[in-house]
Amino acid sequence: MASGFYFLYGLCLCLSLLCALFVVSWGLYWRGGFAWDGSQLHFNWHPVLMVSGLVILYGNSAVVYRLPFTWKQKKLIWKLVHAGMMFLALLLSGLGLSATFDFHRAFNIPHLYSVHSWVGISTVVLFSSQWLLGLAGFLLPCSPTWIRTSLKPVHIWMGKVILVFSLISCVSGINEKLLLTLNGVSAALYNTLPVEAVFVNFLGILIVAFGLGVFGILSVKKWQRPEADPENHVNYQPYHVSSQIK
Amino acid sequence: MASGFYFLYGLCLCLSLLCALFVVSWGLYWRGGFAWDGSQLHFNWHPVLMVSGLVILYGNSAVVYRLPFTWKQKKLIWKLVHAGMMFLALLLSGLGLSATFDFHRAFNIPHLYSVHSWVGISTVVLFSSQWLLGLAGFLLPCSPTWIRTSLKPVHIWMGKVILVFSLISCVSGINEKLLLTLNGVSAALYNTLPVEAVFVNFLGILIVAFGLGVFGILSVKKWQRPEADPENHVNYQPYHVSSQIK
Secondary structure (H helix, E strand, C coil), rough: HHHHEEEHHHHHHHHHHHHHHHHHHHHHHHHCCHHHHHHHHEEEEEEEEHHHHHHHHHHHHHHHHHHHHHHCHEEEEEHHHHHHHHHHHHHHHHHHHHHHHHHHHHHHCCCCHHHHHHHHHHHHHHHHHHHHHHHHHCCCCCHHHHHHHHHHHHHHHHHHHHHHHHHHHHHHHEEEEHHHHHHHCCCCCHHHHHHHHHHHHHHHHHHHHHHHHHHHHCHHHHHCCCCCCCHHHHCCCCCCHHHHCC | HHHHHHHHHHHHHHHHHHHHHHHHHHHHHHHCCCCCCCCCCHHHHHHHHHHHHHHHHHHHHHHHHHHHHHHHCHHHHHHHHHHHHHHHHHHHHHHHHHHHHHHHHCCCCCCCHHHHHHHHHHHHHHHHHHHHHHHHHHCCCCCHHHHHHHHHHHHHHHHHHHHHHHHHHHHHHHHHHHHHHHHHHHCCCCHHHHHHHHHHHHHHHHHHHHHHHHHHHHHHHCCCEEEECCCHHHHHHHHHHHHHHH
């Protein structure tokens, strides 16, 4: 049972690493590197930060409760790890958005015109709302049990929805950037499939494969953290339940 | 319970209709109409057939077992409806692919160069394999029960994966087509957000919203067709089980 999980989890970790390597290499090798100075290089942070935040960190944080070695440990610790990783993911995606807005301002390019940008901004808005609702519902000790119980299936479902949004945003963004940069240099260069295009198309495929790996882990019920764990439950009762016990 | 289902199902039907109206209007009003003659108009079938097949028909067929009024009827009838709708969806998407390949040949444009096309072709390949496996596993009476039992969760999971692929393909395709057509006429016209761009961006949002509606229906367990239905079960035993009964 656990071997199946660790195989898929290992695959996801390898795909995470490959996605990171591919997106950084794209910026370094083909797009001239990185800078935060309003130049063309400023934009190159956008794909790196979005893929790192919305895909790699988000996906790895989504499956953190599934790690069998954590099931004997207090759930609160892993809630904090999950929330912390998600916060970092949100921070990176926020920085990634600001990289593209700064670049647009510097080159007088209008913001939010493509369907990629519409889906992308919706992803970050949904993700921010999900994070704030998760914080209020599951981490603040004053939130009542009925809220936690009703919020949990919605939180899990919204988590998967946001990952679908992230995959759509990243793949459409890669397509857009390749069309704009390669075709901007010489007519229809993207369709001659230069090495950059093949390499970055593969990045798109790696991102989708990672997303599917995460969905695969989330879809297996026996890999869920067991709910019945009285010790941890007592350690993390909401306030009003704790006071009833006292 | 059923009212929640019918609300979401009604929403999905409305979104299906809107997606169809939007994608046909795009072709008719802004792209000059439709023809099957190797001209620019030949390509216009591509978005219409892909959205109709991979999104509208596929999504509606995925939720056909959830309709409460079908639960008292023989499951075999609804298996045939599901398989028939999926076959039609596959046929439309095959035609949609041929529209783009014909257009590329006529205008000497290379095939399968963008990440949209890579994800898109993977979607149709996965969909074809899923349909054939579904036919062999669930409709051919000679397939043994253990195959049906093991295949069912994989079939359901793959069905959702293919829908995610379809959404990625459609949104990235819309983005690509707008970048290639609008920017081909005057520099960076897409980023000035003409009416066509706003209209077609909304088509992308409608497609994503429809996909989420379908995922919403599929994620609610109490909306699943009840499994325990001995009458229907006897009516559709695989051959080897029927012979044991006799």
